[in-house]
Amino acid sequence: MDERDSAEQEESGGDLEGGENGLEWLLMQDSSDTTPVPMDTNISLSSPCSVGVDISGPAFSRELLFKAASQGDAAQLHGLLEYLQLTDKKLTDPDFTDEVNGKTVLLKALLNLKHGENDTIEVLLDVAEKTGDLEALINSSYKDPFYKGQTALHVAIERRSFNLVRLLVQKGADVQAKADGKFFQRNAGAGFYFGELPLSLAACTNQPDVASFLMENLHRRANASAQDSQGNTVLHALVIVADNSEENTHDITHMYDQILVQHHRLQGKGGQRLEDVHNQRNLSPLKLAATLGKIGLFKHMLEREFVDVETRPLSRKFTEWVYGPVRSSLYDVSSVDTSEEKSVLELIVFGSEIPNRPAMLQIEPLRSxxxxxxxxxxxxxxxxxxxxxxxxxxxxxxxxxxxxxxxxxxxxxxxxxxxxxxxxxxxxxxxxxxxxxxxxxxxxxxxxxxxxxxxxxxxxxxxxxxxxxxxxxxxxxxxxxxxxxxxxxxxxxxxxxxxxxxxxxSRQMGIYNVMMQRMILGDLLHFLCVYSVLLSGFSAAIIALMDSSPLAVSKTNSTGAAGLGLEAEPLQCQKPSFNNLRYTILELFKFTIGMGDLQFTDHVESKEIFYILLISYIVLTYILMLNMLIALMGNTVQKLSEQSENIWNLQRAVTILDMERTLPSRLRRILHSRLSRMVSLTIEDEQHRKFLRVEEMNWRQWRSELHVIREEDPEDHMAEEPPAGKTFKLRRLLKTIQSRRGRRLQAAAEP
Structure with missing residues (x-):
């Protein structure tokens, strides 16, 4: 682009509609889709606006407002309200917004906080309120493809300013606004996916106070069951941002439980269970955690147990009884067992690309x-x-x-x-x-x-x-x-x-078979790749060294016959020699395993080079590579000794589910009903939940104040295994727990 075009482009404020017929315009259109425009910069990316009204007071332009917002200097905004009223303008007008990405002066101020504050924010909100433009200014969002949909509330949450979040919500911020630009999508490269919604952003950035406020404020509450463009709720977003590290898992699980409990209390009885919401891939948060291999959060979700009676229905684990280090637990197998379509167990077992598959199968209740x-x-x-x-x-x-x-x-x-x-x-x-x-x-x-x-x-x-x-x-x-x-x-x-x-x-044979398969796919495969290169190279070199002329071959055969005391006769059947590719490869392979024939051929153009090639091949393959293979296999056995049992358990799980699928559906139901550890509970809305009874031994965790369904010597038998086809009420169990807790507190209070 020449200087004239550049000048015209600058004068038009980056407007791409004026040069549609040129190659430069086409290149700029392509670059805008591949290179993101900065979310915020102090360099003006749009043309300066012209003020066509003659007034005696100060004239405010976009550059002046953005400069004041970036510096946090409220004094520079003195007279802004009078100017807007006189010129009949608003802060959301094109004259005061960035033409490239649609950024307003409020967004500019929020992106330039100092110690969590910017004095121009309250001034801008006050001016917008008096000009009747408050809600439009607060909910204005980016327009460019990369940051599309991001509002002032998103920025305030990202800047971790609880006071500004509260102020924006009080002024009418949309708590369900979706930031669905390319930067906020999954697999966006340098972007960050958080679920698009403000509540999801607060949760994924570990701001429990902001998340709690958004769900329970008196102005407009955020709906925790709201879904983004991929159908993910805030719980799905938490699963996606989990990374299995210890610190991240601790924060994510705490936030997950907080939102789950808070939503349950707000919904009350009969409300939708937040964990039952599925995304566009028909995955619940639990199934999504299994699919992504988020083993830390996945383990927490399966073993979640709440003590409070009000939130105990959210538990997926109930302690039945405790005696010393031994405890009997009931694990909820809804969405886990293969009795349901697309179960967690099937997703893990048949998900070949899921990380941590063998380890996840060792988590209760999957293992049992x-x-x-x-x-x-x-x-x-x-x-x-x-x-x-x-x-x-x-x-x-x-x-x-x-x-x-x-x-x-x-x-x-x-x-x-x-x-x-x-x-x-x-x-x-x-x-x-x-x-x-x-x-x-x-x-x-x-x-x-x-x-x-x-x-x-x-x-x-x-x-x-x-x-x-x-x-x-x-x-x-x-x-x-x-x-x-x-x-x-x-x-x-x-x-x-x-x-x-x-x-x-068989455990022993299965582990042995696993090790053998891993060696074939690992050490032996690498050995064969290198060995095939050496074998092909030396075979080609030896064949090229052979003298294949008829005179040399005839001389060799005559010499051989004379050496044996036989009369030389015309050959009717020739023995393969080193000038035959298959014969050469076979002979060199014999040298690799120590079975080579040392009767060297005579019809070579240079015997010294032939000997050098043959000896070099023997040293590289028979002496070096074979011994390296043996050493690597020994190292593999030691390294895989701990992993092999988990891999064998995974392969056995595949076999179990394969055989289960071959059975008729009626027979499968009969077999599931005869599982001795399976218990059926009825929750308050008369829906059945299946539980698996697991006895666990934990020498580090002794009996604490955890409230159990029954004691070692229970007074009633509600938690005993019911007869076939019958269930017992979870509601009755919870009432019994509550009454026992009251009796214990009363006994503790008595002198």
């Missing part, structure tokens, strides 16, 4: 729930599947051993053995179809990725390859192609390897 399912039906089903698979594998192996020789397809002979052979072949094909269907179903739910293989293993991939090879072999058999034997043999080898899948039922 999986153990209960394993003990009651999953272990029996796995054993049954193992027996059926071994029968199938025996049939498949027998068919492969006693296959017919010749050109396929073979006609069915009218003898019992041939009918039996055909029946076994048909069973093998049907089994392959079943394994293919199971593998595709699992891939649809949990797509295979390299990162996920380290946790989930590659058994599903092996089953998929086994089934695919056998089905392709069946097609080749029907087409009369004899190479069907090659594919069926490979499928048979994979079928025997897949027996290791059922080792998940």
């Amino acid at each position: 729930l999986l153990e209960e399912k394993w003990d009651k039906f999953a272990s029996k089903l796995l054993l049954l599947n193992f027996v059926v698979y071994m029968i199938y594998l025996g049939i498949f192996t027998t068919v492969a051993f006693y296959r017919k020789e010749g050109q396929p397809p073979f006609p069915i002979e009218d003898v019992p053995l041939d009918y039996l052979r055909c029946a076994c072949q048909l069973l093998s094909i049907l089994g392959a179809v079943w394994f293919l269907y199971k593998s595709i179903t699992h891939f649809h739910m949990n797509p295979p990725k390299l990162k996920a293989l380290f946790m989930d293993g590659f058994s599903d991939i092996l089953f998929f390859l086994q089934a695919s090879l056998l089905l392709v072999a069946a097609v080749l058999y029907c087409c009369g192609i004899r190479e069907y034997v090659d594919l069926s043999v490979l499928s048979l080898a994979l079928a025997w390897m897949n027996v290791l899948y059922y080792s998940r039922g």
